[in-house]
Amino acid sequence: MQTLxxxxxxxxxxxxxxxxxxxxxxxxxxxxxxxxxxxxDTLLARFHVTRHFARxxxxxxxxxxxxxxxxxxxxxxxxxxxxxxxxxYDVRELLQRQAALWIPLPAPDELIAELTALHEEHxxxxxxxxxRGVHETNDKFHLTLFSACGNSxxxxxxxxxxxxxxxxxxxxxxxxxxxxxxxxxxRLMIEMxxxxxxxxxxxxxxxxxxxxxxxxxxxxxxx
Amino acid sequence: MQTLxxxxxxxxxxxxxxxxxxxxxxxxxxxxxxxxxxxxDTLLARFHVTRHFARxxxxxxxxxxxxxxxxxxxxxxxxxxxxxxxxxYDVRELLQRQAALWIPLPAPDELIAELTALHEEHxxxxxxxxxRGVHETNDKFHLTLFSACGNSxxxxxxxxxxxxxxxxxxxxxxxxxxxxxxxxxxRLMIEMxxxxxxxxxxxxxxxxxxxxxxxxxxxxxxx
DNA sequence: AGCCTCTAAATTATCGATAAAATGAGACGG
DNA sequence: CCGTCTCATTTTATCGATAATTTAGAGGCT
Numbered sequence: 393m394q395t396l397x398x399x400x401x402x403x404x405x406x407x408x409x410x411x412x413x414x415x416x417x418x419x420x421x422x423x424x425x426x427x428x429x430x431x432x433d434t435l436l437a438r439f440h441v442t443r444h445f446a447r448x449x450x451x452x453x454x455x456x457x458x459x460x461x462x463x464x465x466x467x468x469x470x471x472x473x474x475x476x477x478x479x480x481y482d483v484r485e486l487l488q489r490q491a492a493l494w495i496p497l498p499a500p501d502e503l504i505a506e507l508t509a510l511h512e513e514h515x516x517x518x519x520x521x522x523x524r525g526v527h528e529t530n531d532k533f534h535l536t537l538f539s540a541c542g543n544s545x546x547x548x549x550x551x552x553x554x555x556x557x558x559x560x561x562x563x564x565x566x567x568x569x570x571x572x573x574x575x576x577x578x579r580l581m582i583e584m585x586x587x588x589x590x591x592x593x594x595x596x597x598x599x600x601x602x603x604x605x606x607x608x609x610x611x612x613x614x615x
Numbered sequence: 616m617q618t619l620x621x622x623x624x625x626x627x628x629x630x631x632x633x634x635x636x637x638x639x640x641x642x643x644x645x646x647x648x649x650x651x652x653x654x655x656d657t658l659l660a661r662f663h664v665t666r667h668f669a670r671x672x673x674x675x676x677x678x679x680x681x682x683x684x685x686x687x688x689x690x691x692x693x694x695x696x697x698x699x700x701x702x703x704y705d706v707r708e709l710l711q712r713q714a715a716l717w718i719p720l721p722a723p724d725e726l727i728a729e730l731t732a733l734h735e736e737h738x739x740x741x742x743x744x745x746x747r748g749v750h751e752t753n754d755k756f757h758l759t760l761f762s763a764c765g766n767s768x769x770x771x772x773x774x775x776x777x778x779x780x781x782x783x784x785x786x787x788x789x790x791x792x793x794x795x796x797x798x799x800x801x802r803l804m805i806e807m808x809x810x811x812x813x814x815x816x817x818x819x820x821x822x823x824x825x826x827x828x829x830x831x832x833x834x835x836x837x838x
Numbered sequence: 839a840g841c842c843t844c845t846a847a848a849t850t851a852t853c854g855a856t857a858a859a860a861t862g863a864g865a866c867g868g
Numbered sequence: 869c870c871g872t873c874t875c876a877t878t879t880t881a882t883c884g885a886t887a888a889t890t891t892a893g894a895g896g897c898t
Contacts (some may be wrong), residue, residue, distance in 0.1 A: 431879065440852060447880085455678045457782075463878060464859050479768045486713050486769075545702045545779075549772060556768070654849065665883060670850085676871050687850055 406439045411449035412456065414439075416555070419458060419469060420562045426471030430459060457556045457576055470559070474609055477560055481605045484553045485598045491550060492594035494541035500583040503540055507585070510536060511578050518571045526571060532580055537585075557604075563611060564604040573603065623836045625633075631664045634672035635679065639778070642681060642692060643750055653682060675676060687766045693782070697832055700783055707776045708821045714773060715817035718765035722808040726763055727833045728837030730808070731757060734801050741794045749794060755795075756801055780827075787827040798824065 395447045406414075418424040430453075435446035450467045453459035461467045466583045483554040483594070510533045517525035533553060538547050629637075639646040653676075656670035675688045676682035686688045694702045695703070733756045740748035754777060763771050787793045807816040 444852060464879065477656050479766045482766055483769050483772065543702045543705055546706050549706065667882060689850065
C-alpha cells in the first residue's frame, strides 16, 4: 500500500482548508486507510506549510469527523465499526428522507435545469473514469437536491453525515457498474422532482444509500 | 446590561474547553446577548490565559455553533433570525422524535432509576432557583433519555442542536412557572418509559420543545 | 458641510522556538 | 528468558513575538 510519504504536493500553496480537502480525497479513494496515523510532521513535509497550518488542518479534519484525535497522541484516520456504520446510515436515511419530503413539488424549472447539468457532468465523469470528478459532482448533485427542502440546517447535517460515511462510500467508487447504477438513480430523482409524489422521491433517496452500505458491511464481515 | 469586562474569573485555571463552557453559560443566562463581539483580548483578560487558549476557545465555540467568526474580524455571539430558529427547531423535532421512537419500551429499571434521580435533582434546582443547576440537569436528563435509543450518532446530533438553540432557550429560564411545567413534562416522560407506546412518548418529546420556541418567536416579532 | 485619503490604533493571523508528553530501545536485575 | 527501568527519540502542546489586516478618525480638499 502507498504510504503518506509517497504523495507529494509541491508547487501548490496550501492553507488548512485545502489540506483538509486533499486528505478527504485521499480517504475516499482509499489511499489513506482507516486507522492510518497522521503526524504533523508528515503533513508538514508533504504540503510544505508551517506546523501551525498542519495542526489546524488536523483540527479541521477532526471537526469534520473524518479523523480522531487523542490528547498528546495525535490523529488517526477514523475507522468505523459495522455498528457505527449502521448508526450513521440510520441517521443519514432519517435526514435525507425528511429533506426529500420537505421539497415542494413539482420543483421549479430552474432547479431541474441545474440538477440536469450536474447530472450530465457526473455521467461524463463516470464514463471517463475520472473518479475525483465523479465524487465531486455526486456530492454537489445531492446537496443541490436537498437544498431545495428549504432548511439550510438540515442540509448542513446531511453534509456532515455524507462526510462521516466517506470511508464507507470509498468502496463503491471502484466499480464502474455501481457508478452507472448510481447515475441512473439520479436520473430518476430528477424525474420525480417533476412530479408531485414526495414519498416516492423520499424512498428513492433512501434506497440510493443502500448499495454502498451493504457492500461495505459485507466486506468487513468477511475479514 | 452587563458587559464582558465586568465578569472576572480569577483563581480558577482555565483551558479552552472550560472557557467555552463558561461562555456557553453566559449566553444561556442572557449575560452575553446575541451579536456581542468576542475579542481575544477580552477573553485573555477575563480568564488570565495565553492568547493561544483564548483563540482556541473561540474556535471551539465556533464549531459548537454558538459563535460566528469572520476572517480577520473576530467572533460574535451568534444571533438567530426567526427563520433560522424555525429551521433549527424543525430539525430538533425530527431528531428527537425519531430518537424517542427508537427507544425500546418498556425501558429497563436501571434507566428509569437514573432518570428519576436526575429528575429529582432538577426539581430541587428549580425550587431553589439555582439556574445553573437547572440547565445542567435538564440537558443531562434529555441526553440520558435519548441515549436509550441506542444510536450514539443520533444523540450527538441532538446535542449539537440543543446547543444551537441555546439563545432560544435562554428566555425560558427566567420564569419559575415555565420551569415547573418543563419539570412536569419530564415526569410524564419517565411514566411513558414504563409503558409500551413509543408514539405517545415521541409526541411528548416534541411538545416539550414548543414553549420556549413560541416564547422566543413571539418575543422577537414584537421588537 | 461632504467626501476622500492617509495614518494610527486595535485586533486577528502567522511564525519559530521551547516545553511537555508519549514512545520505543536497550541495559540491567531477577 | 522475562520483566521493568531509564534514557534518547519522536511527536504533540504551548508560548511569546511579529506580521498582516481591518477599523476609525484626523486632516485636508472641493
